[in-house]
Amino acid sequence: MEHLYGMLSGYAESDIYPYHMPGHKRRSWGELPEAMYRMDITEIEGFDNLHQPEGILKELQKEAARLYGAEESYYLVNGSTCGILSAVSSAIPFGGHILMARNCHKSAYHAAYLRHLKVSYLYSDCMAAYGIWDAVTPEQVRVALEAEGNIRAVLLVSPTYEGRIADVSGIARIVHERGIPLIVDEAHGAHLGLAEGFPENSCQAGADLVIHSVHKTLPALTQTALLHVNGHLVNRDRLRRFLRIYQSSSPSYLLMAGIDNALEYVRKQGKTAFGQFRERYIKMTEALKECRCLRILSGSVREQDVGKLVISAGRSGITGKQLSDILLNKYHLQTEMSSMGFVLAMFTLNDAEEAYQRMTEALLEIDDRLTERNADGIFLLEMNVWTGEASAEKGKSIPLWEAWDMEAEEIVLKDSIGRYAAEFVNLYPPGVPLLVPGERMTEGLYREILRDLEAGLTIQGIRVGAGKGCFPDGIFIKMITESALLCRCRCCDGFGQGL
Ligand SMILES: Cc1ncc(COP(=O)(O)O)c(C=O)c1O
Structure with a gap:
Protein backbone atom coordinates (compact mmCIF):
# COMPACT_ATOMS: atom_id res chain seq x y z
CA MET A 1 0.00 0.00 0.00
CA GLU A 2 1.27 3.46 -0.89
CA HIS A 3 1.56 6.04 1.89
CA LEU A 4 1.18 9.78 1.75
CA TYR A 5 4.20 10.49 3.93
CA GLY A 6 6.37 8.32 1.62
CA MET A 7 5.13 10.22 -1.43
CA LEU A 8 5.69 13.57 0.26
CA SER A 9 9.22 12.78 1.35
CA GLY A 10 10.00 11.52 -2.17
CA TYR A 11 8.68 14.78 -3.57
CA ALA A 12 10.63 16.80 -0.99
CA GLU A 13 13.86 15.24 -2.18
CA SER A 14 13.12 15.78 -5.89
CA ASP A 15 14.32 18.78 -7.94
CA ILE A 16 10.78 19.75 -9.01
CA TYR A 17 10.40 23.52 -8.64
CA PRO A 18 7.06 24.72 -7.14
CA TYR A 19 5.31 27.39 -9.29
CA HIS A 20 2.31 26.99 -6.97
CA MET A 21 1.06 27.57 -3.44
CA PRO A 22 1.97 27.56 -0.53
CA GLY A 23 3.84 30.85 -0.59
CA HIS A 24 6.85 29.51 1.32
CA LYS A 25 7.83 27.65 -1.88
CA ARG A 26 8.92 24.70 0.23
CA ARG A 27 11.71 26.71 1.87
CA SER A 28 12.01 27.05 5.61
CA TRP A 29 12.14 30.38 7.31
CA GLY A 30 12.97 31.12 10.93
CA GLU A 31 13.11 28.39 13.51
CA LEU A 32 10.69 25.83 12.11
CA PRO A 33 12.23 22.67 10.66
CA GLU A 34 13.11 22.59 6.96
CA ALA A 35 11.53 19.13 6.43
CA MET A 36 8.14 20.47 7.36
CA TYR A 37 8.21 23.11 4.62
CA ARG A 38 9.63 20.75 2.04
CA MET A 39 6.68 18.40 2.45
CA ASP A 40 3.97 21.06 2.68
CA ILE A 41 2.29 21.10 -0.73
CA THR A 42 -1.06 21.84 -2.31
CA GLU A 43 -3.19 19.68 -4.66
CA ILE A 44 -0.60 19.06 -7.36
CA GLU A 45 -0.40 16.27 -9.95
CA GLY A 46 -0.34 12.84 -8.36
CA PHE A 47 -1.41 13.92 -4.86
CA ASP A 48 -5.20 13.73 -5.29
CA ASN A 49 -7.79 16.13 -3.81
CA LEU A 50 -9.50 15.58 -0.46
CA HIS A 51 -12.74 17.14 -1.68
CA GLN A 52 -12.94 14.80 -4.68
CA PRO A 53 -10.62 11.88 -3.91
CA GLU A 54 -9.79 9.54 -6.76
CA GLY A 55 -6.23 8.44 -6.01
CA ILE A 56 -4.05 8.08 -2.93
CA LEU A 57 -6.52 9.86 -0.61
CA LYS A 58 -9.39 7.64 -1.75
CA GLU A 59 -7.26 4.58 -1.01
CA LEU A 60 -6.18 5.86 2.40
CA GLN A 61 -9.75 6.64 3.39
CA LYS A 62 -10.77 3.10 2.37
CA GLU A 63 -7.99 1.72 4.56
CA ALA A 64 -9.18 3.84 7.49
CA ALA A 65 -12.72 2.45 7.03
CA ARG A 66 -11.34 -1.10 7.00
CA LEU A 67 -9.38 -0.49 10.20
CA TYR A 68 -12.36 0.86 12.16
CA GLY A 69 -15.03 -1.40 10.68
CA ALA A 70 -16.84 1.46 8.93
CA GLU A 71 -18.49 1.46 5.50
CA GLU A 72 -16.85 4.78 4.58
CA SER A 73 -14.36 7.06 6.29
CA TYR A 74 -13.28 10.63 5.63
CA TYR A 75 -10.01 12.29 6.56
CA LEU A 76 -10.59 15.55 8.44
CA VAL A 77 -8.11 18.40 8.78
CA ASN A 78 -10.28 20.74 10.88
CA GLY A 79 -10.50 18.39 13.83
CA SER A 80 -13.50 16.54 15.17
CA THR A 81 -15.07 19.98 15.26
CA CYS A 82 -15.76 19.91 11.51
CA GLY A 83 -16.79 16.24 11.71
CA ILE A 84 -19.44 17.04 14.32
CA LEU A 85 -20.65 20.08 12.39
CA SER A 86 -20.96 18.00 9.21
CA ALA A 87 -22.54 14.98 10.92
CA VAL A 88 -25.24 17.02 12.67
CA SER A 89 -25.91 19.18 9.61
CA SER A 90 -26.35 16.22 7.30
CA ALA A 91 -28.33 13.96 9.64
CA ILE A 92 -31.01 16.49 10.58
CA PRO A 93 -32.95 18.81 8.27
CA PHE A 94 -32.69 22.57 8.79
CA GLY A 95 -34.89 23.51 11.77
CA GLY A 96 -35.20 19.84 12.83
CA HIS A 97 -35.16 18.44 16.35
CA ILE A 98 -32.02 16.87 17.88
CA LEU A 99 -31.70 14.90 21.11
CA MET A 100 -28.18 15.42 22.40
CA ALA A 101 -26.20 14.76 25.55
CA ARG A 102 -25.79 17.89 27.68
CA ASN A 103 -22.06 17.18 27.94
CA CYS A 104 -21.52 17.54 24.18
CA HIS A 105 -18.58 19.57 22.94
CA LYS A 106 -19.31 23.14 21.91
CA SER A 107 -19.14 22.20 18.20
CA ALA A 108 -22.43 20.29 18.62
CA TYR A 109 -24.02 23.47 19.97
CA HIS A 110 -22.52 25.44 17.09
CA ALA A 111 -24.13 23.02 14.62
CA ALA A 112 -27.49 23.51 16.38
CA TYR A 113 -27.05 27.28 16.08
CA LEU A 114 -26.08 27.24 12.40
CA ARG A 115 -28.86 24.84 11.42
CA HIS A 116 -31.59 26.41 13.64
CA LEU A 117 -32.17 23.12 15.44
CA LYS A 118 -34.59 22.54 18.25
CA VAL A 119 -32.50 20.94 21.00
CA SER A 120 -33.56 18.51 23.72
CA TYR A 121 -30.93 17.33 26.19
CA LEU A 122 -29.99 13.99 27.63
CA TYR A 123 -28.79 14.46 31.21
CA SER A 124 -26.64 11.56 32.34
CA ASP A 125 -26.01 10.73 36.00
CA CYS A 126 -23.72 12.96 38.00
CA MET A 127 -20.83 11.00 39.59
CA ALA A 128 -20.94 13.01 42.76
CA ALA A 129 -17.64 11.86 44.25
CA TYR A 130 -15.76 13.29 41.25
CA GLY A 131 -18.00 16.05 40.02
CA ILE A 132 -18.35 14.62 36.50
CA TRP A 133 -21.13 13.30 34.31
CA ASP A 134 -21.29 9.60 33.62
CA ALA A 135 -21.93 8.31 30.09
CA VAL A 136 -25.52 8.37 28.85
CA THR A 137 -27.35 5.04 29.32
CA PRO A 138 -29.71 3.22 26.91
CA GLU A 139 -32.55 3.71 29.43
CA GLN A 140 -32.00 7.49 29.49
CA VAL A 141 -32.14 7.54 25.69
CA ARG A 142 -35.30 5.42 25.65
CA VAL A 143 -37.08 7.66 28.16
CA ALA A 144 -36.06 10.84 26.32
CA LEU A 145 -37.18 9.49 22.96
CA GLU A 146 -40.53 8.49 24.42
CA ALA A 147 -40.99 11.95 25.90
CA GLU A 148 -40.07 13.92 22.79
CA GLY A 149 -41.81 13.65 19.46
CA ASN A 150 -40.20 14.14 16.09
CA ILE A 151 -36.54 13.72 17.09
CA ARG A 152 -34.51 13.40 13.87
CA ALA A 153 -31.19 12.17 15.31
CA VAL A 154 -29.48 11.40 18.62
CA LEU A 155 -25.99 12.66 19.44
CA LEU A 156 -23.89 11.50 22.35
CA VAL A 157 -20.28 11.57 23.52
CA SER A 158 -18.43 8.35 24.25
CA PRO A 159 -15.88 8.13 25.75
CA THR A 160 -16.61 11.35 27.56
CA TYR A 161 -13.78 13.78 28.12
CA GLU A 162 -13.22 12.04 31.47
CA GLY A 163 -13.25 8.58 29.86
CA ARG A 164 -16.75 7.26 30.66
CA ILE A 165 -17.80 4.80 27.95
CA ALA A 166 -21.44 4.37 26.90
CA ASP A 167 -23.23 1.16 25.92
CA VAL A 168 -23.37 2.34 22.31
CA SER A 169 -24.76 -0.89 20.87
CA GLY A 170 -27.65 -0.82 23.37
CA ILE A 171 -28.32 2.82 22.52
CA ALA A 172 -28.04 2.19 18.75
CA ARG A 173 -30.76 -0.49 18.96
CA ILE A 174 -33.15 1.92 20.69
CA VAL A 175 -32.41 4.78 18.32
CA HIS A 176 -32.76 2.59 15.24
CA GLU A 177 -36.18 1.33 16.39
CA ARG A 178 -37.28 4.88 15.57
CA GLY A 179 -35.65 4.78 12.16
CA ILE A 180 -33.34 7.69 13.00
CA PRO A 181 -29.54 7.90 13.04
CA LEU A 182 -27.21 7.77 16.02
CA ILE A 183 -24.19 10.08 15.92
CA VAL A 184 -21.37 9.34 18.35
CA ASP A 185 -18.75 11.92 19.15
CA GLU A 186 -15.94 9.45 19.80
CA ALA A 187 -13.32 12.20 19.59
CA HIS A 188 -11.58 10.69 22.63
CA GLY A 189 -11.82 7.11 21.40
CA ALA A 190 -9.78 6.76 18.19
CA HIS A 191 -7.92 3.93 19.95
CA LEU A 192 -11.04 1.85 20.61
CA GLY A 193 -11.95 -1.35 18.78
CA LEU A 194 -8.46 -1.77 17.35
CA ALA A 195 -7.05 -4.46 19.64
CA GLU A 196 -8.06 -7.25 21.94
CA GLY A 197 -8.90 -6.21 25.47
CA PHE A 198 -10.34 -2.85 24.38
CA PRO A 199 -14.03 -2.02 24.07
CA GLU A 200 -15.49 -2.00 20.58
CA ASN A 201 -15.64 1.36 18.82
CA SER A 202 -18.96 2.96 17.89
CA CYS A 203 -18.78 1.86 14.23
CA GLN A 204 -18.60 -1.74 15.41
CA ALA A 205 -21.38 -1.00 17.90
CA GLY A 206 -23.78 0.10 15.15
CA ALA A 207 -23.68 3.94 15.18
CA ASP A 208 -24.40 5.68 11.88
CA LEU A 209 -21.91 8.53 12.14
CA VAL A 210 -18.78 8.36 14.29
CA ILE A 211 -16.20 11.07 14.77
CA HIS A 212 -12.63 10.43 15.95
CA SER A 213 -9.97 12.98 16.83
CA VAL A 214 -6.89 11.09 15.65
CA HIS A 215 -4.75 13.71 17.37
CA LYS A 216 -6.24 13.19 20.82
CA THR A 217 -5.38 9.58 21.52
CA LEU A 218 -3.17 8.38 18.64
CA PRO A 219 0.25 9.69 17.63
CA ALA A 220 -0.89 12.32 15.11
CA LEU A 221 -0.63 16.06 14.63
CA THR A 222 -3.15 18.41 16.22
CA GLN A 223 -6.33 19.00 14.13
CA THR A 224 -6.33 15.55 12.53
CA ALA A 225 -9.57 13.57 12.72
CA LEU A 226 -11.80 11.03 10.97
CA LEU A 227 -15.49 10.81 10.23
CA HIS A 228 -17.01 7.37 9.63
CA VAL A 229 -20.39 6.61 8.13
CA ASN A 230 -22.51 3.45 8.18
CA GLY A 231 -25.98 2.37 7.07
CA HIS A 232 -28.59 4.14 4.99
CA LEU A 233 -30.07 6.65 7.47
CA VAL A 234 -27.73 9.48 6.51
CA ASN A 235 -27.59 10.85 2.98
CA ARG A 236 -23.92 10.63 2.01
CA ASP A 237 -24.12 13.31 -0.69
CA ARG A 238 -25.35 15.77 1.94
CA LEU A 239 -22.60 14.64 4.28
CA ARG A 240 -19.95 15.31 1.63
CA ARG A 241 -21.55 18.68 0.88
CA PHE A 242 -21.20 19.73 4.51
CA LEU A 243 -17.63 18.45 4.66
CA ARG A 244 -16.86 20.73 1.71
CA ILE A 245 -18.48 23.63 3.58
CA TYR A 246 -16.85 23.12 6.98
CA GLN A 247 -13.39 22.00 5.84
CA SER A 248 -10.67 24.16 4.41
CA SER A 249 -10.47 24.14 0.61
CA SER A 250 -6.69 23.82 1.10
CA PRO A 251 -6.39 20.77 3.35
CA SER A 252 -2.90 20.42 4.75
CA TYR A 253 -0.95 17.50 3.30
CA LEU A 254 1.18 17.42 6.44
CA LEU A 255 -1.93 16.82 8.52
CA MET A 256 -3.26 14.19 6.12
CA ALA A 257 0.11 12.44 6.10
CA GLY A 258 -0.08 12.59 9.90
CA ILE A 259 -3.36 10.64 9.86
CA ASP A 260 -1.90 8.08 7.47
CA ASN A 261 1.17 7.78 9.68
CA ALA A 262 -0.81 7.33 12.89
CA LEU A 263 -3.02 4.62 11.40
CA GLU A 264 0.02 2.84 10.01
CA TYR A 265 1.55 2.97 13.49
CA VAL A 266 -1.57 1.25 14.83
CA ARG A 267 -1.37 -1.45 12.15
CA LYS A 268 2.33 -2.09 12.67
CA GLN A 269 2.91 -1.57 16.38
CA GLY A 270 -0.63 -2.27 17.41
CA LYS A 271 -0.57 -5.55 19.27
CA THR A 272 2.39 -4.90 21.56
CA ALA A 273 1.71 -1.23 22.07
CA PHE A 274 -2.00 -1.76 22.90
CA GLY A 275 -1.22 -4.61 25.29
CA GLN A 276 1.32 -2.51 27.21
CA PHE A 277 -1.00 0.49 27.20
CA ARG A 278 -3.73 -1.48 28.94
CA GLU A 279 -1.48 -3.36 31.35
CA ARG A 280 0.40 -0.28 32.49
CA TYR A 281 -2.83 1.56 33.22
CA ILE A 282 -4.25 -1.37 35.20
CA LYS A 283 -0.99 -1.69 37.17
CA MET A 284 -1.01 2.03 37.96
CA THR A 285 -4.63 2.08 39.12
CA GLU A 286 -4.04 -1.05 41.24
CA ALA A 287 -1.07 0.64 42.94
CA LEU A 288 -3.12 3.80 43.54
CA LYS A 289 -5.73 1.84 45.48
CA GLU A 290 -3.35 2.40 48.41
CA CYS A 291 -4.36 6.07 48.53
CA ARG A 292 -6.32 7.15 51.61
CA CYS A 293 -7.36 10.65 50.56
CA LEU A 294 -7.04 10.73 46.80
CA ARG A 295 -9.69 8.75 44.99
CA ILE A 296 -9.10 7.21 41.55
CA LEU A 297 -12.08 6.71 39.27
CA SER A 298 -12.05 3.07 38.33
CA GLY A 299 -14.26 0.58 36.54
CA SER A 300 -13.96 -2.19 34.00
CA VAL A 301 -12.25 -1.29 30.72
CA ARG A 302 -15.72 -1.27 29.16
CA GLU A 303 -16.83 1.52 31.48
CA GLN A 304 -13.70 3.58 31.98
CA ASP A 305 -11.21 4.33 29.22
CA VAL A 306 -7.64 3.29 30.01
CA GLY A 307 -6.43 6.55 28.50
CA LYS A 308 -7.94 8.73 31.24
CA LEU A 309 -6.92 8.87 34.89
CA VAL A 310 -9.46 10.82 36.94
CA ILE A 311 -8.17 11.71 40.40
CA SER A 312 -10.44 13.26 43.00
CA ALA A 313 -8.84 15.17 45.82
CA GLY A 314 -12.16 15.64 47.55
CA ARG A 315 -11.59 13.62 50.72
CA SER A 316 -8.55 15.71 51.62
CA GLY A 317 -10.26 19.07 51.31
CA ILE A 318 -7.98 20.37 48.54
CA THR A 319 -9.38 21.22 45.12
CA GLY A 320 -8.53 19.50 41.85
CA LYS A 321 -6.76 22.70 40.77
CA GLN A 322 -4.58 22.68 43.90
CA LEU A 323 -3.69 19.05 43.26
CA SER A 324 -2.73 19.77 39.65
CA ASP A 325 -0.58 22.71 40.82
CA ILE A 326 1.30 20.38 43.18
CA LEU A 327 1.76 17.83 40.39
CA LEU A 328 3.16 20.51 38.09
CA ASN A 329 5.25 22.58 40.46
CA LYS A 330 6.69 19.85 42.63
CA TYR A 331 6.77 16.83 40.30
CA HIS A 332 6.82 18.53 36.87
CA LEU A 333 3.79 16.56 35.69
CA GLN A 334 1.51 18.61 33.46
CA THR A 335 -2.02 17.23 33.51
CA GLU A 336 -4.72 17.68 30.86
CA MET A 337 -7.14 19.62 33.06
CA SER A 338 -8.32 20.23 36.56
CA SER A 339 -11.58 21.38 38.06
CA MET A 340 -12.96 21.89 41.56
CA GLY A 341 -13.40 18.19 42.16
CA PHE A 342 -10.75 16.37 40.14
CA VAL A 343 -7.63 16.28 38.00
CA LEU A 344 -7.54 14.54 34.63
CA ALA A 345 -4.32 12.95 33.33
CA MET A 346 -4.18 11.46 29.83
CA PHE A 347 -2.23 8.40 28.75
CA THR A 348 -1.82 7.11 25.19
CA LEU A 349 -0.03 4.35 23.30
CA ASN A 350 2.94 6.67 23.13
CA ASP A 351 3.58 6.85 26.87
CA ALA A 352 6.51 4.82 28.14
CA GLU A 353 6.60 3.00 31.49
CA GLU A 354 8.22 6.07 33.06
CA ALA A 355 5.04 8.13 32.56
CA TYR A 356 3.04 5.68 34.67
CA GLN A 357 5.75 5.32 37.30
CA ARG A 358 6.20 9.06 37.79
CA MET A 359 2.47 9.63 38.15
CA THR A 360 2.05 6.69 40.55
CA GLU A 361 4.96 7.75 42.78
CA ALA A 362 3.86 11.38 42.84
CA LEU A 363 0.27 10.57 43.74
CA LEU A 364 1.25 8.11 46.48
CA GLU A 365 3.63 10.66 48.00
CA ILE A 366 1.06 13.48 47.83
CA ASP A 367 -1.58 11.22 49.34
CA ASP A 368 0.72 10.39 52.20
CA ARG A 369 0.92 14.07 53.14
CA LEU A 370 -2.75 14.85 52.86
CA THR A 371 -5.09 14.70 55.80
CA GLU A 372 -8.38 12.92 55.46
CA ARG A 373 -11.22 15.37 56.07
CA ASN A 374 -14.11 13.70 54.34
CA ALA A 375 -14.76 16.91 52.47
CA ASP A 376 -16.40 15.57 49.31
CA GLY A 377 -19.67 17.25 50.09
CA ILE A 378 -18.19 20.72 50.30
CA PHE A 379 -16.82 20.67 46.77
CA LEU A 380 -19.44 18.73 44.96
CA LEU A 381 -22.65 19.98 46.43
CA GLU A 382 -22.83 22.90 44.03
CA MET A 383 -22.53 20.73 40.96
CA ASN A 384 -25.47 18.62 42.11
CA VAL A 385 -27.52 21.70 42.83
CA TRP A 386 -26.66 23.14 39.46
CA THR A 387 -27.34 20.00 37.38
CA GLY A 388 -30.65 19.58 39.21
CA GLU A 389 -31.62 23.17 38.51
CA ALA A 390 -30.51 22.88 34.88
CA SER A 391 -32.82 19.95 34.20
CA ALA A 392 -35.65 21.68 36.07
C1 LIG B 1 -15.75 15.44 23.37
C2 LIG B 1 -15.08 16.30 22.33
N1 LIG B 1 -15.57 16.32 21.09
C3 LIG B 1 -15.03 17.07 20.12
C4 LIG B 1 -13.94 17.86 20.36
C5 LIG B 1 -13.35 18.68 19.24
O1 LIG B 1 -12.23 18.03 18.76
P1 LIG B 1 -11.12 18.73 17.85
O2 LIG B 1 -10.23 19.47 18.77
O3 LIG B 1 -10.43 17.57 17.18
O4 LIG B 1 -11.81 19.61 16.88
C6 LIG B 1 -13.37 17.87 21.64
C7 LIG B 1 -12.21 18.73 21.92
O5 LIG B 1 -11.71 18.85 22.99
C8 LIG B 1 -13.96 17.07 22.66
O6 LIG B 1 -13.46 17.06 23.91
Missing part, protein backbone atom coordinates in the same frame (compact mmCIF):
# COMPACT_ATOMS: atom_id res chain seq x y z
CA GLU A 393 -35.24 24.57 33.61
CA LYS A 394 -36.04 22.18 30.75
CA GLY A 395 -38.44 23.70 28.23
CA LYS A 396 -38.08 27.20 29.66
CA SER A 397 -35.27 28.48 27.46
CA ILE A 398 -35.13 30.42 24.21
CA PRO A 399 -33.78 28.35 21.27
CA LEU A 400 -30.02 28.72 20.94
CA TRP A 401 -30.14 29.75 17.28
CA GLU A 402 -32.43 32.63 18.17
CA ALA A 403 -30.89 33.65 21.49
CA TRP A 404 -27.31 33.92 20.23
CA ASP A 405 -28.36 36.64 17.77
CA MET A 406 -30.47 38.65 20.21
CA GLU A 407 -29.38 42.04 21.56
CA ALA A 408 -27.08 41.65 24.55
CA GLU A 409 -25.75 43.75 27.39
CA GLU A 410 -22.93 43.14 29.82
CA ILE A 411 -24.04 43.13 33.45
CA VAL A 412 -22.57 42.25 36.83
CA LEU A 413 -22.66 38.46 37.30
CA LYS A 414 -24.61 38.58 40.54
CA ASP A 415 -27.43 40.47 38.80
CA SER A 416 -27.75 37.78 36.15
CA ILE A 417 -29.71 35.20 38.19
CA GLY A 418 -33.02 34.52 36.47
CA ARG A 419 -31.94 36.31 33.27
CA TYR A 420 -31.32 34.77 29.84
CA ALA A 421 -27.73 34.22 28.70
CA ALA A 422 -26.57 35.85 25.47
CA GLU A 423 -23.23 33.98 25.31
CA PHE A 424 -21.87 30.53 26.11
CA VAL A 425 -20.23 30.09 29.48
CA ASN A 426 -17.73 27.22 29.26
CA LEU A 427 -15.40 25.67 31.75
CA TYR A 428 -12.26 25.27 29.65
CA PRO A 429 -11.04 22.65 28.98
CA PRO A 430 -13.01 20.74 27.78
CA GLY A 431 -15.35 23.40 26.37
CA VAL A 432 -18.61 21.79 27.49
CA PRO A 433 -21.05 24.65 28.14
CA LEU A 434 -22.21 25.40 31.67
CA LEU A 435 -24.69 27.87 30.23
CA VAL A 436 -26.00 28.07 26.67
CA PRO A 437 -27.36 31.27 25.04
CA GLY A 438 -31.09 31.33 25.74
CA GLU A 439 -30.83 29.48 29.08
CA ARG A 440 -31.48 31.21 32.40
CA MET A 441 -28.80 31.77 34.99
CA THR A 442 -29.71 29.82 38.13
CA GLU A 443 -28.65 30.42 41.72
CA GLY A 444 -26.70 27.12 41.75
CA LEU A 445 -24.81 27.89 38.56
CA TYR A 446 -23.99 31.39 39.80
CA ARG A 447 -22.39 29.90 42.91
CA GLU A 448 -20.61 27.25 40.83
CA ILE A 449 -19.08 29.92 38.56
CA LEU A 450 -17.91 31.98 41.55
CA ARG A 451 -16.29 28.96 43.17
CA ASP A 452 -14.59 27.93 39.92
CA LEU A 453 -13.21 31.44 39.41
CA GLU A 454 -12.01 31.63 43.00
CA ALA A 455 -10.27 28.28 42.56
CA GLY A 456 -8.37 29.71 39.56
CA LEU A 457 -10.17 27.71 36.85
CA THR A 458 -10.62 29.12 33.36
CA ILE A 459 -14.19 30.09 32.55
CA GLN A 460 -14.87 31.33 29.04
CA GLY A 461 -17.70 33.79 28.48
CA ILE A 462 -17.18 35.65 31.78
CA ARG A 463 -15.12 38.84 32.12
CA VAL A 464 -13.27 39.31 35.39
CA GLY A 465 -12.31 42.92 36.06
CA ALA A 466 -8.75 43.80 37.00
CA GLY A 467 -7.47 44.38 40.49
CA LYS A 468 -8.06 43.06 43.95
CA GLY A 469 -11.51 42.92 45.40
CA CYS A 470 -13.19 42.28 42.05
CA PHE A 471 -15.20 39.41 43.61
CA PRO A 472 -18.09 39.35 43.05
CA ASP A 473 -18.89 42.89 41.87
CA GLY A 474 -16.18 43.03 39.21
CA ILE A 475 -17.31 39.93 37.33
CA PHE A 476 -19.38 40.49 34.21
CA ILE A 477 -21.50 38.39 31.88
CA LYS A 478 -23.52 39.08 28.71
CA MET A 479 -27.27 38.62 29.04
CA ILE A 480 -30.13 39.23 26.60
CA THR A 481 -31.61 42.71 27.04
CA GLU A 482 -35.12 43.15 28.43
CA SER A 483 -36.13 45.11 25.32
CA ALA A 484 -35.05 42.25 23.02
CA LEU A 485 -37.16 39.86 25.13
CA LEU A 486 -40.16 42.16 24.95
CA CYS A 487 -39.75 42.57 21.23
CA ARG A 488 -39.55 38.77 20.81
CA CYS A 489 -42.66 38.42 22.92
CA ARG A 490 -44.63 40.79 20.70
CA CYS A 491 -43.27 39.66 17.34
CA CYS A 492 -43.40 35.88 17.54
CA ASP A 493 -45.40 34.97 20.61
CA GLY A 494 -42.20 33.38 21.82
CA PHE A 495 -43.32 33.23 25.42
CA GLY A 496 -46.19 30.91 24.76
CA GLN A 497 -44.40 27.81 25.99
CA GLY A 498 -43.67 28.22 29.65
CA LEU A 499 -41.31 31.21 29.46
